[in-house]
Amino acid sequence: MKQAEATKRKHQASGEAPPAKRRNKAAFLLAKKATAKETQRTFKGKAQKTFSPRKSLVGVSDGTREQKLCVRTSSLFKNNPEIPELHRPVVKQVQEEVFTSEAFHELDLHPHLISTINTVLNMTSMTSVQKQSIPALLEGRDALVRSQTGSGKTLAYCIPVVQTLQAMKSKIQRSDGPYALVLVPTREVSCLTFRWGFKQPFTWIVPGVLMGGERRKSEKARLRKGINILISTPGRLVDHIKSTKNIHFRRIRWLILDEADRILDLGFEKDITVILNAVNAECQKRQNVLLSATLTEGVTRLADISLLNPVRISVLDEHRGQSEPQGGAVLEASPLPAGSEPDSFAIPESLHQHVALVPSKLRLVSLAAFILQKCKFEKDQKMIVFFSSCELVEFHYHLFLHTLPSRLGAPASGQPPSASTRLKFLRLHGNMEQEERTAVFQEFSHSKTGVLLCTDVAARGLDLPQVTWIVQYNAPSSPAEYIHRIGRTARIGCHGSSLLILAPSEAEYVNSLASHKIKVSQPGRERISHVRHRNECFVMFSVQPPKSRAAGPQEIRERATVLQTVFEDYVHSSESRVSWAKKALQAFIRAYATYPRELKPIFHVRSLHLGHVAKSFGLRDAPQNLGVAVVKRRKANPKSMFPAIQRSSGGEGGGLPCRLKPGLHSFRRS
Numbered sequence: 006m007k008q009a010e011a012t013k014r015k016h017q018a019s020g021e022a023p024p025a026k027r028r029n030k031a032a033f034l035l036a037k038k039a040t041a042k043e044t045q046r047t048f049k050g051k052a053q054k055t056f057s058p059r060k061s062l063v064g065v066s067d068g069t070r071e072q073k074l075c076v077r078t079s080s081l082f083k084n085n086p087e088i089p090e091l092h093r094p095v096v097k098q099v100q101e102e103v104f105t106s107e108a109f110h111e112l113d114l115h116p117h118l119i120s121t122i123n124t125v126l127n128m129t130s131m132t133s134v135q136k137q138s139i140p141a142l143l144e145g146r147d148a149l150v151r152s153q154t155g156s157g158k159t160l161a162y163c164i165p166v167v168q169t170l171q172a173m174k175s176k177i178q179r180s181d182g183p184y185a186l187v188l189v190p191t192r193e194v195s196c197l198t199f200r201w202g203f204k205q206p207f208t209w210i211v212p213g214v215l216m217g218g219e220r221r222k223s224e225k226a227r228l229r230k231g232i233n234i235l236i237s238t239p240g241r242l243v244d245h246i247k248s249t250k251n252i253h254f255r256r257i258r259w260l261i262l263d264e265a266d267r268i269l270d271l272g273f274e275k276d277i278t279v280i281l282n283a284v285n286a287e288c289q290k291r292q293n294v295l296l297s298a299t300l301t302e303g304v305t306r307l308a309d310i311s312l313l314n315p316v317r318i319s320v321l322d323e324h325r326g327q328s329e330p331q332g333g334a335v336l337e338a339s340p341l342p343a344g345s346e347p348d349s350f351a352i353p354e355s356l357h358q359h360v361a362l363v364p365s366k367l368r369l370v371s372l373a374a375f376i377l378q379k380c381k382f383e384k385d386q387k388m389i390v391f392f393s394s395c396e397l398v399e400f401h402y403h404l405f406l407h408t409l410p411s412r413l414g415a416p417a418s419g420q421p422p423s424a425s426t427r428l429k430f431l432r433l434h435g436n437m438e439q440e441e442r443t444a445v446f447q448e449f450s451h452s453k454t455g456v457l458l459c460t461d462v463a464a465r466g467l468d469l470p471q472v473t474w475i476v477q478y479n480a481p482s483s484p485a486e487y488i489h490r491i492g493r494t495a496r497i498g499c500h501g502s503s504l505l506i507l508a509p510s511e512a513e514y515v516n517s518l519a520s521h522k523i524k525v526s527q528p529g530r531e532r533i534s535h536v537r538h539r540n541e542c543f544v545m546f547s548v549q550p551p552k553s554r555a556a557g558p559q560e561i562r563e564r565a566t567v568l569q570t571v572f573e574d575y576v577h578s579s580e581s582r583v584s585w586a587k588k589a590l591q592a593f594i595r596a597y598a599t600y601p602r603e604l605k606p607i608f609h610v611r612s613l614h615l616g617h618v619a620k621s622f623g624l625r626d627a628p629q630n631l632g633v634a635v636v637k638r639r640k641a642n643p644k645s646m647f648p649a650i651q652r653s654s655g656g657e658g659g660g661l662p663c664r665l666k667p668g669l670h671s672f673r674r675s
């Protein structure tokens with residue numbers, strides 16, 4: 006009842022009438038209150054009338070060799086909901102100064118360390134977070150550090166760790182075992198931390214990584230030989246704590262929790278508890294550091310139980326009305342960093358955020374056209390597209406891989422022959438083998454161009470250079486997730502752009518982001534002014550060379566229809582492909598059902614028009630009897646979080662909000 010009212014309110018607020026078919030009960034998902042068990046739901050999609058595609062289709066126009074399309078305009082453009090006018094909430098985005106004018110050599114560091122930073126890492130001046138954190142950590146303080154994505158947090162702790170370890174009176178031996186323990190959320194981040202953070206000049210200090218997906222036996226052997234700076238994912242470390250005799254924490258001087266919010270999101274609370282207890286049992290005197298780009302309630306609670314009298318470091322600008330010390334950072338010891346109230350985030354100034362309201366039927370073609378537009382007509386474009394589940398990544402990856410490269414056509418004259426092969430697709434998600442994940446990660450890191458389709462496995466902590474566009478094809482389930490996804494671009498002062506694709510019924514999400522000081526704008530409104538119907542907003546994705554004549558509405562419809570037909574032909578070329586597309590559609594609906602309660606009025610399965618959504622999976626009709634397991638989110642059970650941390654900090658475990666069951670979460674996200 007409440008839900009129905011909320012939905013009604015939403016439509017009234019946006020001035021949007023529910024799509025016509027929603028009134029036909031048979032065409033809708035009858036989503037009820039989910040029960041504790043997984044509940045099988047049946048979709049009764051009403052078959053839509055679709056035009057039958059012709060086989061002799063021409064390619065997407067390259068602007069010079071336009072060919073007349075002999076394709077009837079399909080139902081792609083009929084019965085779409087109106088695109089609501091987006092209100093433009095006044096948002097004063099929080100911004101931080103990334104760099105300072107201060108050089109590393111101004112710090113009291115070992116000369117070898119400074120020369121490694123300058124010559125091997127090619128860095129001279131410190132970032133704001135480094136300028137604030139390094140001296141504080143060298144003083145021996147515990148710290149809670151928050152600064153925006155891509156601002157150099159990794160080195161902010163690596164440098165003090167290495168500086169203090171090399172300066173220890175009795176020289177460190179490999180066989181001493183760990184002096185520093187660094188916990189990171191994912192395997193990719195652990196490798197990066199290892200590669201960038203601990204490229205240090207003191208060869209007797211041995212860093213090492215433990216991570217799921219690697220061979221336990223070889224990790225045990227390395228632990229036996231000795232690792233002085235131990236970088237690990239929480240799950241894998243707990244594995245070793247339980248099963249490896251040689252692991253000990255007797256000499257731990259540093260405990261670092263990097264990407265703390267992601268660690269919590271992934272459901273590692275229990276593992277963190279086990280690790281803290283194991284470390285506390287063997288050593289009490291150490292420095293603890295917790296770092297995050299977003300300060301959620303969970304992170305501050307984790308800080309309460311793992312840090313002792315911490316210095317709180319937050320990099321802010323004067324927009325927040327702070328008296329700004331040099332370098333734009335604020336150092337203080339209040340319960341929360343000033344200006345960093347939970348769920349209010351800083352975003353790099355050089356990051357341009359866009360949102361597009363695209364009717365469900367047009368989603369797939371819009372995404373494809375956007376990729377083609379960027380990769381065909383703009384140089385050196387490197388794009389990450391985020392999806393809500395592994396299944397969706399797999400589906401779109403294979404679909405695009407088999408259909409889109411051919412849409413690029415022959416390279417234009419003057420372009421190198423390899424131009425048509427420029428459209429490289431890669432994918433990354435948690436269901437892939439570790440070896441493949443690592444290979445994809447490396448390939449995308451080193452590549453100048455390409456499109457990476459992925460889940461949130463790539464959203465946090467990954468430093469992928471030169472990413473120009475972030476596309477969020479499925480909206481994230483929290484503002485923090487939004488920030489981390491877009492944070493893969495515009496890193497360390499570079500420029501970047503992001504595009505969030507929403508259905509018209511999801512327009513309210515823009516206001517939800519605005520309430521967290523996240524400002525998104527609609528791109529190219531001026532370019533669509535000549536279009537008769539506003540629901541043709543996808544015109545901004547029209548595939549054409551930048552300086553060519555703007556395509557008219559009819560031409561755009563034709564192009565979109567051609568592209569959609571290519572997808573539909575591919576999907577309908579065999580029974581197995583149809584069922585593959587249906588499974589992807591099911592996965593989409595399952596993921597849609599897992600949005601947190603506060604976002605349900607915006608993202609509710611009831612507002613999905615199955616026939617329209619089916620089209621975005623290349624299906625010509627809404628599938629009949631689509632069984633979808635609607636899953637229930639676990640209720641937060643405060644008592645189960647951080648049970649019994651045995652620590653002299655006096656912190657009590659409890660109260661962390663848990664978004665989803667770990668298993669369920671990883672199903673949806675990683």
Ligand SMILES: Nc1ncnc2c1ncn2[C@@H]1O[C@H](COP(=O)(O)OP(=O)(O)OP(=O)(O)O)[C@@H](O)[C@H]1O
Nearest residue numbers: 128130131132154155156157158159298466468497
């Ligand atoms: N002082 C510096 N000068 C130039 N580049 C730097 C400096 N410090 C770090 N970098 C580079 O900036 C990039 C981002 O750093 P890092 O990954 O540590 O950011 P982060 O704040 O941890 O980001 P996220 O929150 O997204 O994980 C890396 O490529 C790193 O090598």
